[in-house]
Amino acid sequence: MEPIxxxxxxxxxxxxxELVSIWSRARVPSLLVAMLGIFIFAQxxxxxxxxxxxxxxxxxxxxxxxxxxxxxxxxIPLPTLLKQWRSVIIALSGMLxxxxxxxxxxxxxxxxxxxxxxxxxxxxGIVATSLTTEGxxxxxxxxxxxxxxxxxxxxxxxxxxxxxxxxxxxxxxxxRDSGELERLSTEAKSRASSGEGSPAGGGQGxxxxxxxxxxxxxxxFLADNQLFNLFAVLLGGSVATLLAVPTHIPASILxxxxxxxxxxxxxxxxxALEKSNSFGIAMAGVIAIIMAPLVTASLSDVLAALLPMVVxxxxxxxGIMLGGFVATKLLRWKSSLGMSVALxxxxxxxxxxxLTAEVARSVGRDDEEREQLTDAMLPAMLVGGFTSVSAGxxxxxxxxxSFV
Numbered sequence: 001m002e003p004i005x006x007x008x009x010x011x012x013x014x015x016x017x018e019l020v021s022i023w024s025r026a027r028v029p030s031l032l033v034a035m036l037g038i039f040i041f042a043q044x045x046x047x048x049x050x051x052x053x054x055x056x057x058x059x060x061x062x063x064x065x066x067x068x069x070x071x072x073x074x075x076i077p078l079p080t081l082l083k084q085w086r087s088v089i090i091a092l093s094g095m096l097x098x099x100x101x102x103x104x105x106x107x108x109x110x111x112x113x114x115x116x117x118x119x120x121x122x123x124x125g126i127v128a129t130s131l132t133t134e135g136x137x138x139x140x141x142x143x144x145x146x147x148x149x150x151x152x153x154x155x156x157x158x159x160x161x162x163x164x165x166x167x168x169x170x171x172x173x174x175x176r177d178s179g180e181l182e183r184l185s186t187e188a189k190s191r192a193s194s195g196e197g198s199p200a201g202g203g204q205g206x207x208x209x210x211x212x213x214x215x216x217x218x219x220x221f222l223a224d225n226q227l228f229n230l231f232a233v234l235l236g237g238s239v240a241t242l243l244a245v246p247t248h249i250p251a252s253i254l255x256x257x258x259x260x261x262x263x264x265x266x267x268x269x270x271x272a273l274e275k276s277n278s279f280g281i282a283m284a285g286v287i288a289i290i291m292a293p294l295v296t297a298s299l300s301d302v303l304a305a306l307l308p309m310v311v312x313x314x315x316x317x318x319g320i321m322l323g324g325f326v327a328t329k330l331l332r333w334k335s336s337l338g339m340s341v342a343l344x345x346x347x348x349x350x351x352x353x354x355l356t357a358e359v360a361r362s363v364g365r366d367d368e369e370r371e372q373l374t375d376a377m378l379p380a381m382l383v384g385g386f387t388s389v390s391a392g393x394x395x396x397x398x399x400x401x402s403f404v
Contacts, residue, residue, distance in 0.1 A: 006054035009047055010288055013038045029347070031126070032154045034287065039294040039302070049296050057288035061130065064282040066237030066255045068127060069394060071273035071282075073259020075386055084383035087341050090327045091387040094342030095123040097323030098316045099396060105315045110308045112403075113141050117148040118312035120397030122156055123320075123345050128393035129153045130289045131252055135401030137293075144304040147293045151302070151309045159317060160346035164355050167343075171336040172363040172373050181372050214266030223269045230276035232268040233259075250398035256391060320345055337377065341384035348389030352381040 017034030041047045052058065081088060099119050107115040113136065120132040132149045175181040222228050240255035247254070262268045273279045294302075324342025328335045344352045356378045364370030 001048060001051065001054045003054055003056045006051045007057060009051055010038070010055045010057060010291065011284060013041075013291075014284060014287055029154070029157045029351075031287070031290075032158075035150055035154050035291055035294050038291055039297070042295045043299060047295070052288050052292040052295050055288060057285045058292065060281060060285035061289045064237075064278075064285055065127075065130070066240050066251050067233040067273065068237075068282050068286065069252050069255035070233050070236035070240065070259040070262075070268075071271070071279070072127070072391070072394070073256045073261075074263040074268055074270050074272050077270060078260060078264040080379070081383060081387075084379055086331050086333060087380040087383040088387045089331065090324050090333070090338050090341045091345060091384040092392055093327035094320040094323035094339075095345055095388055095392050095396065097326070098123055098319030098345075101315050101319035101322075102312060106308065106312055109311065113139075113145050114148065114308045114312075116400045116403070117145050118152050118308065118316065119400055120393055121149045121152040122312055122316040123388060123393045123396050126153065126283070126286055126290065128389075128397040130286045131394065131397045132401055133289055133293060135397075139401075143293065143297055144301040147297045147301050148305045148308060148312075150290050150294050151305055152312055153290060155309065156313060156317075157347035157351060159313065160343045161351060161355060163321075164340045164343045164347075165359065167336040167340045168355060168359040168377060169363060171334055171340065172359050172377065174334065174336070175373065175376060176363060176365075176369065181369070181376065214264070216266035218266060218269060224275065226276045226278075229269065229272045230278050232262075233272050233276065236262060236268065250402065252394050252398045256394055317343075317346065337380060340377075341380050342388075344381060344385035345388035345393065348385045352385040353378065356381050 013034045014030075016037060017030035017032070020028050020033045021030035038047065038051075042049055042051075048054070102115055102119050102122070106118060117132060117136060121129040129149045129152075133146060136146050136149070236258050237251075237255050240258050241251045243249070243254050244251035259268070263270055263272075269275060273282060320342050321339050324339040325335055327342075328338025331338070356374065360370045360373035360377065364373050
């Protein structure tokens with residue numbers, strides 16, 4: 001099939017998934033719709049099993065995977081991460097306990113490859129899944145295992161999002177009824193008036209980050225130039241790929257670290273790939289890599305992976321909540337907020353934002369209270385999601401795949 005026809009077919013499933021997700025306010029994950037749709041069409045013979053390869057999107061992924069990870073390092077400013085250090089620790093604790101539980105339960109039951117196939121996607125998101133899928137494919141494992149990361153990614157948000165909604169509502173109602181919400185708002189206004197930053201600094205969620213001048217100050221004609229930004233992320237990905245050989249550190253981890261460092265000192269602007277207007281096609285390539293095993297898999301492969309998927313979701317989800325709960329107690333946060341932050345590993349952005357906004361809207365009794373609740377919850381949720389989905393899961397997936 002002509003590449004342009006194949007690309008249009010693949011993008012059609014992705015676009016339908018996005019529309020359903022928007023319509024359902026993220027209750028139905030876009031990837032679930034897209035991947036389930038293309039799997040059904042492939043099983044019925046309505047799309048060829050070579051549609052993903054024919055689309056040339058795997059080639060786009062091959063070129064842009066390291067730049068995507070470099071871009072991820074530019075998503076949240078380093079000062080924000082440092083201010084939200086509790087959220088970072090809670091997210092990492094949830095992921096760590098989940099991986100340890102999966103190693104203790106899934107590896108003995110189903111084998112090490114099943115553990116690797118589930119750990120990366122469960123503890124993060126789409127990029128970790130693509131790295132896992134690519135690594136398993138290169139290792140030559142069976143198709144029933146290669147399809148497992150995609151299935152975990154498809155299904156993991158279904159139990160996690162309702163649980164997060166329940167926990168966040170408990171936290172929001174507790175803040176509202178205890179009077180603590182008004183205290184946090186008063187403290188935030190006091191800090192803002194004294195020039196220390198914006199709402200809710202160190203307590204139960206908010207962040208206060210003063211704008212600091214970076215060592216390198218890019219002129220606007222470069223910082224806002226699309227082609228320069230594209231060059232910057234490609235250069236960062238190239239350097240990471242080059243350094244991976246002598247250092248024996250996966251290029252994905254190096255690209256992520258280089259992105260954080262480069263953005264922190266000002267060599268590259270924040271959200272560089274988005275500013276280059278290339279993020280959409282890059283993510284389409286990532287999604288295509290994840291779709292590929294479902295297009296070529298048989299129904300028997302998918303059925304064989306269902307039991308391991310269910311066990312991975314139950315054990316991993318319990319590990320994420322347990323790790324989040326323990327870390328929250330040690331840090332003296334409210335456990336309902338801490339476990340919500342930990343659960344962002346199972347869905348990431350934009351679901352973390354949408355869930356927080358929905359809870360604030362439903363619990364707040366007026367516009368001011370809704371804004372206060374959002375300020376108290378959103379920074380912690382966003383940083384937790386970034387830590388797990390964009391950073392931690394990439395490290396986990398890269399390290400585990402290297403052992404297959």
